[in-house]
Amino acid sequence: MQPALSIRNLSKTYASGFTALKGVDLEVQPGEIFALLGPNGAGKTTLIGIVCGLVNASGGAVSVHGDDIVTDYRKTRSIIGLVPQEVSLDAFESVWATISYSRGLFGKSKNPAHIEKILRTLSLWDKKDEKVINLSGGMKRRVMIAKALAHEPKLLFLDEPTAGVDVELRRDMWAMVRELRATGVTIILTTHYIEEAEEMADRVGVISKGEVILVEDKVALMRRFGKKRLELELVEPLAALPASFEGRGLELADDGRRLVYLYDTQAERPGITSLLADLAAENIRFRDLETRQSSLEDIFVDLVRDRT
Numbered sequence: 623m624q625p626a627l628s629i630r631n632l633s634k635t636y637a638s639g640f641t642a643l644k645g646v647d648l649e650v651q652p653g654e655i656f657a658l659l660g661p662n663g664a665g666k667t668t669l670i671g672i673v674c675g676l677v678n679a680s681g682g683a684v685s686v687h688g689d690d691i692v693t694d695y696r697k698t699r700s701i702i703g704l705v706p707q708e709v710s711l712d713a714f715e716s717v718w719a720t721i722s723y724s725r726g727l728f729g730k731s732k733n734p735a736h737i738e739k740i741l742r743t744l745s746l747w748d749k750k751d752e753k754v755i756n757l758s759g760g761m762k763r764r765v766m767i768a769k770a771l772a773h774e775p776k777l778l779f780l781d782e783p784t785a786g787v788d789v790e791l792r793r794d795m796w797a798m799v800r801e802l803r804a805t806g807v808t809i810i811l812t813t814h815y816i817e818e819a820e821e822m823a824d825r826v827g828v829i830s831k832g833e834v835i836l837v838e839d840k841v842a843l844m845r846r847f848g849k850k851r852l853e854l855e856l857v858e859p860l861a862a863l864p865a866s867f868e869g870r871g872l873e874l875a876d877d878g879r880r881l882v883y884l885y886d887t888q889a890e891r892p893g894i895t896s897l898l899a900d901l902a903a904e905n906i907r908f909r910d911l912e913t914r915q916s917s918l919e920d921i922f923v924d925l926v927r928d929r930t
């Protein structure tokens with residue numbers, strides 16, 4: 623099967639001389655939800671802009687379902703949907719006209735039933751005759767999404783889809799993304815919100831300073847970098863760890879009131895049973911115990927920090 627998106631050695635240096643992308647390679651398979659995660663200024667919007675034909679690459683090649691984005695521009699553009707980071711709409715058009723017109727731009731025949739379905743899914747149906755200028759910010763974001771879906775794209779880009787949107791829209795959007803995926807649409811979203819990647823993506827790519835520094839299956843990523851943290855709340859504070867506990871990855875915290883143990887979830891035997899037995903033998907008692915798995919956030923912070 624052809625990848626939905628294939629990017630080879632892509633680079634971009636803006637006219638200012640600033641290099642926003644440096645030799646990016648990336649492949650996304652049909653039907654995947656891929657999250658491109660990176661801090662502000664990492665190059666996410668630049669990358670999307672190139673794939674959508676809004677920004678010219680300085681080097682490298684991009685193909686969408688096997689077609690080159692430069693030589694087969696019309697074809698690739700017609701199967702891409704883009705929800706840009708910034709809202710841009712014709713203020714005096716109605717919602718219905720905005721969406722229908724967008725479909726027409728891609729040379730697709732009229733399909734009122736499809737437009738109706740999109741508007742209903744995005745809770746825009748009762749606003750269909752409203753002029754864009756009369757809509758709230760959240761409703762305008764919904765219109766931007768509807769517009770991107772009007773021509774039934776196979777590859778959908780969501781650039782920072784939930785930056786500054788309300789909880790309800792975020793929930794609707796996530797539901798919509800899952801529904802689209804079920805129909806075979808490939809979705810690439812950029813975000814600097816880890817929860818978004820964690821919630822939605824099958825695979826995660828981390829981009830930092832114009833370089834994709836890691837691409838991995840989300841579950842595998844969490845497993846590989848994931849450390850579990852066991853915290854014991856002690857009955858009696860400890861001034862220091864007994865000598866027999868040294869070199870076992872234990873730490874005292876909170877003025878000796880808590881004992882923290884970081885262990886690798888990949889290890890065959892994390893040694894918790896023996897740790898608890900040894901604590902009992904030393905007569906160190908605890909009143910409470912909790913464990914926590916590191917989130918994508920912790921992983922991301924570690925990754926980006928390691929590069930600077």
Ligand SMILES: Nc1ncnc2c1ncn2[C@@H]1O[C@H](COP(=O)(O)OP(=O)(O)O)[C@@H](O)[C@H]1O
Pocket residue numbers: 636637638640641642660661662663664665666667668669
């Ligand atoms: N038109 C432009 N001219 C010069 N520099 C730009 C232009 N557009 C973006 N940049 C710079 O390129 C870098 C990447 O920007 P962008 O792709 O928007 O990042 P992101 O979407 O990850 O926040 C930023 O440092 C930004 O200032």
Ligand SMILES: [Mg+2]
Pocket residue numbers: 666667668707781782
């Ligand atoms: Mg951006």
